[in-house]
Amino acid sequence: MDHFNLKDGVLHAEDVPLPVIADAVGTPVYVYSTATIERHVAVFKAALAEVESGTDGPLIAFAVKANPNRAVLATLAKAGLGADVVSAGELLRARAAGVPADKIVFSGVGKTEEEMRLALSEGIFQFNIESEPEAEMLSDVATAMGLRAPVAFRINPNVIAGTHAKISTGGSEDKFGVAYDRAIAAYARAAALPGLDVRGVAVHIGSQLTDLGPSRAAFEKIGALIADLRAAGHAIVTADLGGGLGVPYDPAKPIPPLPQAYGEMVRDVTRGWNVRLLFEPGRVIVGNAGVLLSRVIRVKPGVGDPFVIVDAAMNDLMRPSLYDAWHDIRSVSPNGADMTANIVGPICESGDTFAKKRAMDAVAPGDLVTFMTAGAYGATMANTYNSRALTPEVLVTGDQWAVVRERQPIEALIAADKLPPWI
């Protein structure tokens, strides 16, 4: 559920008409709804209310990569969420947004010594490490600082998530995690390293999961592994079940499992594990909480369907070109008529296509359109291809709104290039 609704024929973000934002800030612009973010946090928390998770309850660490805007992170921090980070930049952003260090988990296959030092000096909750060489590097860094790093190994359970190949992470050929069959040996070696406190297991098999079966299969393997690790003498006190829950993008497709069903599955599978559970949701918290607002530049007749050329492009929202992703496209002021069109941006690439042969609200030049469900993996993947400035972002609450990332002036983009002395 989201808070983007028609009122008096005009699409609003909560109580703010989208044309007000478009006129003041220009387009394209991302617009986020605080009420939607907060609702998703509440729903996710409620779904986990019944899971067994020690005395501290589950730690919900928002996957910062889904939406790292500081105002969004601060909203989530206020709601009690921690952060799952994958770089020094994300760690510093989470801290700057008020996420306490002891609610931060550091994931990722390529942590550098410098990033490890930063995270250790901040005192983060846990490192999720993904290989034996990484364990050795982290032990050396921690030892040199006189510390022991709290770690979990991310396990690759060799479960096929059944999602798009580019967001599938739990198959044995994917780069992520330690192979399930090597886990016992990896823990034995890591336990002997002086700079590590090996205390958990972690798993994350992919994103936009639309079926609970693969997650359940992965978690069942993790449960068996915890028992084996304990039998081998390791004190396992945390289990991080990752993120991955899907959100509805295409209203014609079946709705992905709701958090409540996910929570029931988790409660079932993890009963008796006797650990603190961690979760790393990203998309399910912010996906439906954001839209990309754009204006139609012109409508170009095609041999078949017309091309609706909008002022947003693949540099603003990469998901359609990267993942063949489907975003619902709506007119901000629908007039009741429909059209079938190809929706494209101005970039000089055929891949700069948001939708082909899409049945949608009829639009004309100058009209505003929204790409729905753009709050996750949207603005954060924006880039400046074709010398287009980074997309600004706006956060709405009730009838208030604020620019939470300004439109980068094109002059700043140009000034970042330096001419060498010989020109």
Ligand SMILES: *Cc1c(COP(=O)(O)O)cnc(C)c1O
């Ligand atoms: C991307 C990622 C997540 C979040 O995935 P969502 O599908 O957005 O929930 C969680 N954990 C890890 C390790 C990730 O890489």
